[in-house]
Amino acid sequence: xxxxxxxxxxxxxxxARHQKVLRAAENRMKFGAKKSQKEKxxxxxxxxxxxxxxxxxxxxxxxxxxxxx
Numbered sequence: 001x002x003x004x005x006x007x008x009x010x011x012x013x014x015x016a017r018h019q020k021v022l023r024a025a026e027n028r029m030k031f032g033a034k035k036s037q038k039e040k041x042x043x044x045x046x047x048x049x050x051x052x053x054x055x056x057x058x059x060x061x062x063x064x065x066x067x068x069x
Contacts (some may be wrong), residue, residue, distance in 0.1 A: 033041070
């Protein structure tokens with residue numbers, strides 16, 4: 001008889017446990033932050049976005065020639 005017999009119930013349950021662990025890790029990343037950490041991250045993101053927006057060039061003003069009609 002062959003020594004590598006696979007019990008499909010054990011494999012299925014093991015796979016389900018592994019998926020549950022991965023889902024829990026994702027949820028910890030999504031929902032596990034404290035309110036103060038979320039606010040700090042949001043404030044930093046807004047600050048960086050406004051900094052980037054301040055450095056954008058206005059493509060309309062640069063590409064359209066000024067005409068005196």
